[in-house]
Each structure stands twice: as C-alpha cells, then as structure tokens.
Amino acid sequence: MAVVVVVAFVGLLFVASRVVPGPVEQGAEGAGGVRARYRLNGLRLFLAAALAAAAAWIWFPTALTYPARHAGELFVAANAFAFVLATVLHVYGRRRHPGARGAGPLRGLVDYIRGVELNPQWWGVDLKMFSYRPSLIGLFLINVSFLATQYLDQGSVTARMALYQAFFFLYIANYFQFEGGMLHTWDILAERFGWMLVWGDYVLVPFFYSLPGRTLTGMREPLPPGSAVACTALFLGGFWLFRGANEQKHRFRRGRLRSVWGHPVETVGGSLLVSGFWGIGRKLNYTGEFLLYISWTALCGTESVVPYTVLLFLAMLFAHRAHRDDRRCRAKYGPLWEEYCRRARFRMIPFLY
Numbered sequence: 446m447a448v449v450v451v452v453a454f455v456g457l458l459f460v461a462s463r464v465v466p467g468p469v470e471q472g473a474e475g476a477g478g479v480r481a482r483y484r485l486n487g488l489r490l491f492l493a494a495a496l497a498a499a500a501a502w503i504w505f506p507t508a509l510t511y512p513a514r515h516a517g518e519l520f521v522a523a524n525a526f527a528f529v530l531a532t533v534l535h536v537y538g539r540r541r542h543p544g545a546r547g548a549g550p551l552r553g554l555v556d557y558i559r560g561v562e563l564n565p566q567w568w569g570v571d572l573k574m575f576s577y578r579p580s581l582i583g584l585f586l587i588n589v590s591f592l593a594t595q596y597l598d599q600g601s602v603t604a605r606m607a608l609y610q611a612f613f614f615l616y617i618a619n620y621f622q623f624e625g626g627m628l629h630t631w632d633i634l635a636e637r638f639g640w641m642l643v644w645g646d647y648v649l650v651p652f653f654y655s656l657p658g659r660t661l662t663g664m665r666e667p668l669p670p671g672s673a674v675a676c677t678a679l680f681l682g683g684f685w686l687f688r689g690a691n692e693q694k695h696r697f698r699r700g701r702l703r704s705v706w707g708h709p710v711e712t713v714g715g716s717l718l719v720s721g722f723w724g725i726g727r728k729l730n731y732t733g734e735f736l737l738y739i740s741w742t743a744l745c746g747t748e749s750v751v752p753y754t755v756l757l758f759l760a761m762l763f764a765h766r767a768h769r770d771d772r773r774c775r776a777k778y779g780p781l782w783e784e785y786c787r788r789a790r791f792r793m794i795p796f797l798y
C-alpha cells in the first residue's frame with residue numbers, strides 16, 4: 446500500500462506539473478547558449494495540496510493521519526522509489542551520453558551517486574526542478590499528519606504544534622512563491638541529478654526534516670508565553686534574513702536591483718553584489734534558513750534530543766556548502782572574488798565565521 450501511495454503521489458504531481466498553468470520563466474544560460482524554460486506552477490500545486498488537506502480535515506480527518514501512523518512503511522517505500530529512480534536516471538543518462546562512461550566500477554559508482562546528466566527532462570519536465578515539489582509538499586503533508594494525529598488522539602492541538610505548523614506552512618509557501626529563484630541556484634546550475642539529490646529530495650527532506658513535528662505529536666507540556674514570543678521573533682528574524690538575502694541576489698542577477706536599503710547598488714567588477722546582506726556576509730541566506738529551523742525545533746523543548754539532530758546535520762551541511770561555494774567562486778572569479786572577500790569578510794556569522 447505504501448508503495449502505491451508514494452508512486453501515486455509523485456505521479457499526480459508530475460502530471461499536474463505538466464498540465465496546471467503557471468508563469469513560464471527562462472533559466473540560466475546553459476551549454477550552447479540555450480536557456481531552458483520552466484513552468485512555475487509549484488505555488489498552485491502547493492495551495493491545491495493545502496486545500497485538499499483542509500477538506501480532508503473537515504470530512505475525513507483519519508485519512509490525514511496515514512503518514513504519521515505508517516511512517517515506517519512510507520519510509521521504506523520512498524527509499525525504494527529513490528533507488529529505482531536513481532538507477533533509471535543512471536542507465537538512461539549513460540545511454541544518452543556514452544562518452545560519460547568512466548573506467549572501472551568506482552567511476553560507475555560515482556556517476557550513480559552524483560548523476561550523469563545535469564538537467565534530465567522527461568516529457569518536457571525538468572526532473573531536478575520538479576523533485577522539489579514532492580519533496581516539500583510531502584514534508585508539508587507529513588507535518589499536517591502529525592497535527593491531525595495529535596488532535597484525534599488527544600482531542601486538541603497544543604500551542605507548540607500550532608506554532609510549528611504555522612512556521613512551516615509559511616516557510617514552504619514562501620519557497621513556492623519565489624520558486625523562480627531556484628533557477629539560478631548552484632543545485633540547478635551545476636549539480637548533476639543522481640542518487641545523492643534524488644535520495645535527498647524523496648527521503649531525507651520529508652522524513653528527516655519532519656522529526657520536530659513527530660516529537661511534538663506526543664508532547665503536552667504547555668508552551669510558556671516567553672518561549673512562544675522568542676521562537677516567533679527568531680522565526681521572523683530568520684525569515685527576513687533568508688528571504689531578504691535571496692531576493693536581493695535574485696533581483697541583482699536579473700538586472701532589477703537599483704538600490705538596497707536606500708543606497709545605490711555597489712558591486713565588485715559588476716559581477717558580485719556587495720550591497721545589503723551581501724556586503725556583510727557571503728552566505729547570510731544560509732544563516733537565515735538555519736535560524737528558521739532553530740525557531741521551530743526549539744518548540745520541542747528538552748524532552749528529546751532527536752529533533753536537534755536536524756540542526757546538527759544542517760550546521761554541517763551549510764558550513765560545507767559555504768566552504769564549497771567559496772572555493773567554486775574563487776576559481777570562477779579569481780581576483781574579483783578576493784576583492785569581494787575583503788569587502789564581505791564573513792561567510793555565515795559576522796565576526797565568527
């Protein structure tokens with residue numbers, strides 16, 4: 446049953462990605478100067494999923510508890526789906542690009558993990574861009590399942606759970622609202638689509654990132670008003686930093702940024718933005734996103750260390766990505782990047798890192 450649910454969920458989103466209308470935007474310039482076109486209907490698909498969840502809450506609330514009560518089965522099914530998809534992508538990619546075949550089994554394993562093709566498309570849908578939809582919408586529905594389970598089992602929803610749901614809803618809705626910004630990210634531009642990204646999208650994000658929600662399901666400890674205010678302030682501050690930094694960069698890349706915080710835009714060599722958040726730190730968007738995760742994980746209190754493993758993982762992930770991005774930009778921009786680093790001295794935490 447779990448396999449059917451996973452395949453049906455992904456298949457429905459795939460078909461909807463093809464047929465639901467939405468604004469079309471060109472991606473960054475690829476090989477041969479070609480710019481792929483993307484239909485950005487993710488927000489409509491997310492809102493449709495949210496409306497479906499709301500309707501189920503009214504007429505069939507027990508259906509919403511399925512992901513929470515069958516998490517183990519869904520986890521196994523999602524893993525099976527990810528491995529099958531990664532294998533199909535590997536075989537398909539090597540047939541399309543026979544020159545990509547390396548010598549020996551180790552080269553084949555690396556290609557399987559990292560991927561063969563950069564942006565494989567099936568029936569006009571970019572699979573790498575598409576996979577963020579089942580990933581984040583799946584995460585949203587799993588979180589809603591924890592909400593429904595707590596309500597049906599305990600007869601009410603705690604303040605901790607209510608805040609957690611509100612924070613996550615705004616976070617995911619905001620991602621899809623600015624879905625076009627993903628077209629210019631490192632993942633879309635440079636990461637090949639293999640097992641690593643496939644497993645991250647279909648398994649890691651929905652099942653691991655939802656651990657705080659799972660922890661909150663059984664918690665009845667009241668949330669002190671001071672803690673609620675602190676978590677909300679942390680969320681709003683992180684949201685401002687995360688969205689503000691990403692929006693400044695996105696508008697700059699599209700040539701639409703004329704001023705920041707009341708001052709004319711400053712650049713290094715016309716290529717590197719050194720105004721606003723990007724004049725303070727080189728990866729403050731990662732810092733803002735990390736603060737968001739702290740805000741809703743802190744709602745779990747000290748009852749369990751399990752939800753805090755997400756923060757530990759993200760701290761290592763963001764630090765690694767910041768270091769990797771630094772190295773890549775240094776190779777790409779050369780002296781310009783050295784000058785930029787002298788202007789924006791910090792990566793993620795001013796005066797510390």
